[in-house]
Amino acid sequence: MMRLIVLFMIAGTALLAGCNTIAGAGEDVSKGGQAIHNTAEDAK
Template structure:
């Protein structure tokens, strides 16, 4: 039983870490997209 709890705990930590990583990557991609969009709008002028 202790082993099962330890494995589930590690799985939860791994999932939480992965979510933070994906969220951070999403924010970076969003910022990059905003810069590209701004550059495209500047090129239209």
């Protein structure tokens, strides 16, 4: 039973860390797209 609890705790931690990483990557991509958009608007 203790092994099962530890396994669930490890899986939960990995899942939460993965969500934070993906959210951070999405924000970085969004900021990059905004910078490209602003540069294109300035070039008009």
